[in-house]
Amino acid sequence: MIEYVPGLENVPAAESAVSYIDGEKGVLEYRGIRIEDLAEHSTFEEVTFLLMNGKLPTESELAEITQRIARARTLPKELRAIIKSLPKTAHPMDALQTCVAAVGAVTPHKNIYDESTREEMAIDFIGKFPSLVAAFHRSRTGQEIVDADPTLSVSADFLHMLTGEKHEPLKARAMDICLILHADHTMNASTFATRVTASTECQPSAAIAAAVGSLSGPLHGGANEAVLHQLEEIGAKEKVAPWFEQKLAKKGKIMGMGHRVYKTKDPRANILQDLARQLFVKFGSSPLYDIAVELERIAIDRLGPRGIYPNVDFYAGIVYSRLGIPIDLGTPIFAVSRIAGWTSHWMEQMRHNRLFRPTQVYQGEHNVPYLSMSERKAPVRTA
Numbered sequence: 001m002i003e004y005v006p007g008l009e010n011v012p013a014a015e016s017a018v019s020y021i022d023g024e025k026g027v028l029e030y031r032g033i034r035i036e037d038l039a040e041h042s043t044f045e046e047v048t049f050l051l052m053n054g055k056l057p058t059e060s061e062l063a064e065i066t067q068r069i070a071r072a073r074t075l076p077k078e079l080r081a082i083i084k085s086l087p088k089t090a091h092p093m094d095a096l097q098t099c100v101a102a103v104g105a106v107t108p109h110k111n112i113y114d115e116s117t118r119e120e121m122a123i124d125f126i127g128k129f130p131s132l133v134a135a136f137h138r139s140r141t142g143q144e145i146v147d148a149d150p151t152l153s154v155s156a157d158f159l160h161m162l163t164g165e166k167h168e169p170l171k172a173r174a175m176d177i178c179l180i181l182h183a184d185h186t187m188n189a190s191t192f193a194t195r196v197t198a199s200t201e202c203q204p205s206a207a208i209a210a211a212v213g214s215l216s217g218p219l220h221g222g223a224n225e226a227v228l229h230q231l232e233e234i235g236a237k238e239k240v241a242p243w244f245e246q247k248l249a250k251k252g253k254i255m256g257m258g259h260r261v262y263k264t265k266d267p268r269a270n271i272l273q274d275l276a277r278q279l280f281v282k283f284g285s286s287p288l289y290d291i292a293v294e295l296e297r298i299a300i301d302r303l304g305p306r307g308i309y310p311n312v313d314f315y316a317g318i319v320y321s322r323l324g325i326p327i328d329l330g331t332p333i334f335a336v337s338r339i340a341g342w343t344s345h346w347m348e349q350m351r352h353n354r355l356f357r358p359t360q361v362y363q364g365e366h367n368v369p370y371l372s373m374s375e376r377k378a379p380v381r382t383a
């Protein structure tokens with residue numbers, strides 16, 4: 001008998017050295033380095049190097065990867081034309097998934113069996129992601145696409161390409177911290193999607209497009225958007241308790257709470273909560289934050305004993321809204337960051353690839369006779 005494990009919970013799907021989680025203790029490490037240390041001292045470019053290469057860069061290695069990512073931010077005219085042709089009403093995650101497949105369509109197929117070609121393709125995606133997200137946002141809002149500025153960091157240039165303005169350092173640093181926090185997270189659904197698709201030895205655009213689609217769902221990356229809608233729906237701090245009781249009575253889920261691996265508060269949620277407070281000092285508080293804190297208090301009291309605590313998405317949306325970013329760009333920002341993890345996993349998968357081909361537990365019938373059309377019963381219609 002083969003045991004079926006729904007959601008492959010606790011089933012190892014790869015051997016990986018990219019990141020590590022201790023869900024009981026609330027620990028997250030990239031290549032062995034604690035996320036708290038990276039959020040305090042590092043940059044997204046440095047974290048990208050770390051994830052891809054397994055060690056922190058030297059000064060010259062950091063300068064080199066920063067330049068290569070910056071150069072890759074420029075969008076070719078074919079991609080700009082595709083972005084402009086997309087419906088303005090498209091969800092930015094659908095637009096991003098289309099654009100990632102389009103990167104594959106406008107790039108000649110390359111030799112993915114060569115390590116340095118893979119690295120070059122990975123850096124190209126890491127550079128392109130902020131530009132694709134920003135360009136679609138400009139296009140859907142009827143504004144000119146803003147060219148990348150290679151003198152800026154990924155986070156500062158992303159804000160620049162979104163708004164057309166150069167931002168103050170605190171906003172760029174806040175965005176940088178968000179990008180650091182979301183860059184990798186072990187064998188989550190989108191990383192698994194990357195590795196499963198990549199195991200067919202397809203071009204990386206196919207694997208990354210699968211990952212973007214997987215990230216868009218509300219049980220994964222889409223939760224940060226759902227959290228903001230949830231806080232808006234609650235509307236006021238004093239309405240949290242009755243809203244919560246009603247939600248639980250209907251067996252509804254509190255968005256931004258719970259995690260398959262963490263059974264305590266996600267360490268990234270703590271860092272984002274601190275970041276939100278720092279932004280409030282400079283840019284004013286948000287009524288949604290007070291609602292969120294009250295919701296966290298009640299939820300921990302009621303759901304904490306079952307291991308359900310705030311996850312990364314709980315405070316991410318509030319931070320983005322303080323940075324003036326529209327709600328539906330929360331998940332694309334997650335992707336702008338996670339592309340560093342996806343490509344690191346792609347490269348790791350390719351080094352020791354074996355085609356994913358799991359099995360199933362068949363529940364259907366056998367030897368069913370083929371009925372001619374006249375022998376088939378018409379469905380019973382109920383009034």
Ligand code: COA
Pocket residue numbers: 218219220221223251252253254255256257258259260261303308311312313
């Ligand atoms: N609110 C209320 N109850 C929750 C919950 C939440 N956010 N998350 C889990 N639960 C409850 C479920 O209702 C279920 O209860 P039951 O046993 O009485 O049926 C139990 O906990 C197990 O839930 P399940 O969804 O099977 O757990 P999981 O390990 O698959 O949970 C998530 C992981 C992320 C899918 C889940 O916590 C969730 O849907 N959270 C909300 C979405 C979210 O924030 N996603 C972002 C993840 S980073």
